[in-house]
Amino acid sequence: MILALDLGSATGWCLHYGDRRGVHSSGTWTLDGDPTDRVCDFATRLMSILDCHRVDRVVYEQAWFHKASAAAHLYGAFKHAAIATARSRDIEAEAVSWSTVKAFAGHGRFKKGDMIKAANKRWPGHDFKRNDDDEVDARWIAQWAAERILA
Numbered sequence: 263m264i265l266a267l268d269l270g271s272a273t274g275w276c277l278h279y280g281d282r283r284g285v286h287s288s289g290t291w292t293l294d295g296d297p298t299d300r301v302c303d304f305a306t307r308l309m310s311i312l313d314c315h316r317v318d319r320v321v322y323e324q325a326w327f328h329k330a331s332a333a334a335h336l337y338g339a340f341k342h343a344a345i346a347t348a349r350s351r352d353i354e355a356e357a358v359s360w361s362t363v364k365a366f367a368g369h370g371r372f373k374k375g376d377m378i379k380a381a382n383k384r385w386p387g388h389d390f391k392r393n394d395d396d397e398v399d400a401r402w403i404a405q406w407a408a409e410r411i412l413a
Contacts, residue, residue, distance in 0.1 A: 263278065264318070264321060265319070267344060268396050268397075269337055271294075273340065274397040276400040278407070281411075285401060308343065324357035325360065367380045377402065
């Protein structure tokens with residue numbers, strides 16, 4: 263099973279079977295409080311998923327730039343918590359660039375609305391809305407990883 267993460271204070275997550283069965287479940291974790299509380303909450307939720315599911319690979323979005331230094335620091339903390347937690351359980355952790363995920367979804371210059379529109383086409387019946395962009399991003403990351411495995 264693949265766990266895909268779109269890291270941030272609203273972390274999108276998606277569990278994908280890694281085969282033709284597709285997505286198991288997905289959602290968004292809203293991480294509130296001071297930075298330490300957010301990272302601890304993230305790590306707790308991550309460990310809970312890893313405890314409940316047989317995850318073979320964690321795939322996360324590699325962000326290269328953030329407009330604010332606080333966001334960059336938080337992203338780094340989430341990223342390193344994900345990598346350390348995965349490695350401590352002998353789970354492979356892999357980064358994927360956002361441009362790769364956008365291109366996979368349909369076009370390398372897709373904006374949030376385009377990603378959601380493409381997701382509604384790819385996964386009919388979910389009716390993703392504008393505020394579901396983090397979950398949608400995690401689904402695209404998971405699908406990208408699964409199709410690489412299946413190829």
